[in-house]
Amino acid sequence: MSYAKAGLAGLVGLVGASIAAAPASAQNVVGMGTAQQGATVQYGTAIAKVVSERSGIQMRTQALSSTNQYAPRVNAGELEFGISNMIEANFALKGTGLFEGRPNRNLRMAFTMFPLPITFMVANKSGIKSVEQYAGARAPVGWNAQKLGDYIFRGFFANQQAKYESVRGVPVTAMPRMWDLFGQGELDLIFGVLNGATTKELAIKVGGARYISVDDSPAAIERMQPFLPGSYVTNDKNLENGEMVKNIAFDFVVFTNASVSEDTVYKVVKAAYEGRQDLKSYSGDWLPKFVDKTELDYHPGAIKFYKEVGLWVPKK
Numbered sequence: 001m002s003y004a005k006a007g008l009a010g011l012v013g014l015v016g017a018s019i020a021a022a023p024a025s026a027q028n029v030v031g032m033g034t035a036q037q038g039a040t041v042q043y044g045t046a047i048a049k050v051v052s053e054r055s056g057i058q059m060r061t062q063a064l065s066s067t068n069q070y071a072p073r074v075n076a077g078e079l080e081f082g083i084s085n086m087i088e089a090n091f092a093l094k095g096t097g098l099f100e101g102r103p104n105r106n107l108r109m110a111f112t113m114f115p116l117p118i119t120f121m122v123a124n125k126s127g128i129k130s131v132e133q134y135a136g137a138r139a140p141v142g143w144n145a146q147k148l149g150d151y152i153f154r155g156f157f158a159n160q161q162a163k164y165e166s167v168r169g170v171p172v173t174a175m176p177r178m179w180d181l182f183g184q185g186e187l188d189l190i191f192g193v194l195n196g197a198t199t200k201e202l203a204i205k206v207g208g209a210r211y212i213s214v215d216d217s218p219a220a221i222e223r224m225q226p227f228l229p230g231s232y233v234t235n236d237k238n239l240e241n242g243e244m245v246k247n248i249a250f251d252f253v254v255f256t257n258a259s260v261s262e263d264t265v266y267k268v269v270k271a272a273y274e275g276r277q278d279l280k281s282y283s284g285d286w287l288p289k290f291v292d293k294t295e296l297d298y299h300p301g302a303i304k305f306y307k308e309v310g311l312w313v314p315k316k
Contacts, residue, residue, distance in 0.1 A: 029058045030264065032254075033070025033082035036063040043113060043252060043279070044083045050275035055267040068098060071255075075104035080260050081268070085116065086230035086251045087151065090295050097229075098147055106258045108299040111269055113252035113279070114286035117234045119194040119245055120156055124208040126188040134162050137188040140178040141169035149175055152191060155228035155248060159220045182206065194247055195239045211238060213246040224248065230294065251292065256299050265301030273309065 034044035041063060048059040059081070064070040067084040071092040074082045088098060095103030122128040128137055134157070141164075143149040149172070157164040170187055172178045179198060182190045183205045192199035194211065203209035214220070216233040224231050234249040254272075256265055269290070272279065276287050291298075291311045298306075306312035 028056065029060065030080040030260075030268070031062045032059050033067075033074060033079045034061050034063055035066060039116065039252065040067075040083050040085075046279055047083070047254065047272060050278050051268050051271045054271035054275055057264065057267055057271075059268070067092065071099070071104055071107065072102070074255060074257050075106045077106070077257050077259055079257075080264070081110060081254060081256050083113075083252060083254050086112075086253050086294065087148070087228050089253050089255055090229035093296055094229075097151060097227075107255045107296055108258050108302075109294055109296040110254040110256045110265055110299060110302050111272060112289040112292040112294065113254065114288055115232075115234055115249035115251050117194055117236050117247035117249045118152060118191050119199070119236075119247045120189065120191045120212040120214070121199070121203070121209045122189050122212065123182070123185070123206040124210055125206065128188060129210075131160050131162050134160070134189065135166040137167050138170050138186065139164075139167035139189040140172040140181070140187060141167070142171040142173065144173050146174035149178065151227045152248070155224040155231060156191070156214065158223040158227060159214045159248065161220075161223070194236050194245055200240070211245045213244075214248055216246050251289070253294070253296075255296060258299065260299065260301075262299075262301035262304065265299045266305050267301075269302045269305045273305070 032044050032048050034041040041061065044061045048061050051057060051059040062070070062079060064073070067082070067088040070079060070082050071084065071088070073079040089107070091097035091099045092104045093107050095101055126137065128134070139153070140149065154164050167189070170181060172181065178187065178190050179192070179202060181187045183202050185206060192202065214233055216235070221232060228248065228250060231248055231250045233246050235244050235246050237243070238245050272288065273290060279288050280286065291306050291313070303312055
């Protein structure tokens with residue numbers, strides 16, 4: 001299954017949802033915390049289907065208002081699994097950023113999915129072609145309903161060695177409002193998903209747009225980490241013209257609780273690995289990574305499986 005429509009909805013789904021459900025408690029039934037809309041629920045639903053078909057365990061998705069709601073439930077043992085982006089998973093573990101003062105130390109990694117590349121773009125008619133021109137550019141600020149947008153912008157400006165405070169701020173509540181205002185010609189600088197349907201539509205609507213390549217030097221990536229922990233840079237092809245664009249990226253991850261049985265996590269990870277062709281990225285270009293560098297320790301059940309298939313590299 002390929003989720004070509006996830007695109008920009010994946011960004012919205014980083015914060016997602018409003019429906020709550022009780023944790024699964026029946027034998028051989030586990031819950032997967034997701035947002036209600038966007039990539040997290042789409043990928044979570046796909047994972048639940050693969051796990052239920054291949055493991056002898058029934059996995060049921062449980063939608064909550066945001067990662068802020070279901071990560072603490074996984075941490076408390078009220079849910080067995082959760083899916084989010086790596087940024088929020090890191091914040092949740094450490095009690096920083098979006099989880100300031102609320103560490104979730106019982107979270108463990110089950111597996112890593114794939115990256116979501118975030119591209120920054122400016123309308124051609126804005127005339128913005130250099131970092132120096134970001135000062136005074138109309139850019140979204142506020143983010144009352146979706147604070148992750150603020151962190152993404154600050155990570156971008158840190159990468160570019162520029163100041164977010166230098167823009168001419170236009171208040172937005174969340175990402176959909178940002179895209180609406182850009183399409184109406186009221187914003188100069190926004191972000192989206194390269195090659196995403198909505199991104200393409202917006203570029204046409206404003207009479208053309210330029211995608212900004214970020215700095216992929218080690219120093220620039222390090223500058224992003226306080227705002228976007230676990231982020232990195234990918235080099236992706238603009239399918240419209242064949243040009244390569246360097247984008248900020250971060251992975252989707254599936255986490256669990258340290259107290260979930262080794263056997264359960266082993267079976268879930270094994271099922272996902274064996275069904276990985278059904279878990280491709282929204283563009284269909286990436287398969288799950290499963291093992292990757294992360295601040296979260298991997299669960300013993302996951303490590304057991306990765307050792308069996310030769311994916312586990314012990315920490316030095």
